[in-house]
Amino acid sequence: xxxxxxxxxxxxxxxxxxxxxxxxxxxxxxxxxxxxxxxxxxxxxxxxxxxxxxxxxxxxxxxxxxxxxxxxxxxxxxxxxxxxxxxxxxxxxxxxxxxxxxxxxxxxxx
Amino acid sequence: xxxxxxxxxxxxxxxxxxxxxxxxxxxxxxxxxxxxxxxxxxxxxxxxxxxxxxxxxxxxxxxxxxxxxxxxxxxxxxxxxxxxxxxxxxxxxxxxxxxxxxxxxxxxxxxxx
Numbered sequence: 001x002x003x004x005x006x007x008x009x010x011x012x013x014x015x016x017x018x019x020x021x022x023x024x025x026x027x028x029x030x031x032x033x034x035x036x037x038x039x040x041x042x043x044x045x046x047x048x049x050x051x052x053x054x055x056x057x058x059x060x061x062x063x064x065x066x067x068x069x070x071x072x073x074x075x076x077x078x079x080x081x082x083x084x085x086x087x088x089x090x091x092x093x094x095x096x097x098x099x100x101x102x103x104x105x106x107x108x109x110x
Numbered sequence: 111x112x113x114x115x116x117x118x119x120x121x122x123x124x125x126x127x128x129x130x131x132x133x134x135x136x137x138x139x140x141x142x143x144x145x146x147x148x149x150x151x152x153x154x155x156x157x158x159x160x161x162x163x164x165x166x167x168x169x170x171x172x173x174x175x176x177x178x179x180x181x182x183x184x185x186x187x188x189x190x191x192x193x194x195x196x197x198x199x200x201x202x203x204x205x206x207x208x209x210x211x212x213x214x215x216x217x218x219x220x221x222x223x
Contacts, residue, residue, distance in 0.1 A: 004152070031210055042114070042201060042214035043153070088152050097166060098212065100152030 004101035018076040022089030029091040114215035128190040135204030145201040
């Protein structure tokens with residue numbers, strides 16, 4: 001079945017890089033997404049990557065996709081306090097349905 | 111451009127009561143989604159509309175949940191009767207034709223006592 005897994009928590013020091021990892025199961029996924037959710041707010045799309053790409057960079061964000069291992073990662077360079085949030089990995093399945101992971105809570109240490 | 115609007119933002123009811131949520135998508139967005147997000151989990155799709163037609167309601171508990179989008183714009187999601195396990199945030203999202211991105215509203219936080 002379709003499933004997306006990610007670790008629940010990540011703590012990094014301010015200024016360091018954060019790397020959030022995700023694994024998915026649907027090999028026919030066309031798009032993979034990273035969403036950000038701040039307390040009391042809806043989900044905000046951070047970035048997405050087509051399944052035929054290996055990497056996508058957007059300012060401080062770098063997405064890496066390993067299709068063979070069905071592994072997706074999000075790297076946030078120079079992590080700031082404003083990056084504190086829950087980050088959701090999601091895949092667009094073959095049925096054009098978006099399946100979300102359970103989210104990784106990123107906390108920033110001074 | 112106005113975002114996806116949802117109301118109410120918060121709702122507290124007792125079990126076995128009924129509740130309704132409202133969503134106004136971004137203008138021109140033909141596709142509308144309702145998600146349920148239980149605390150500590152990712153959003154789970156309940157129903158997807160394309161204009162006023164249902165595309166996918168396979169995960170909607172139809173014995174108690176219903177949704178409609180009669181004129182292909184606003185949508186309402188109803189729970190009747192509510193159970194304790196329905197406590198969650200209900201998110202509405204919309205998507206423009208040909209676009210990859212779903213835009214999410216702020217959600218309605220439902221607490222069932």
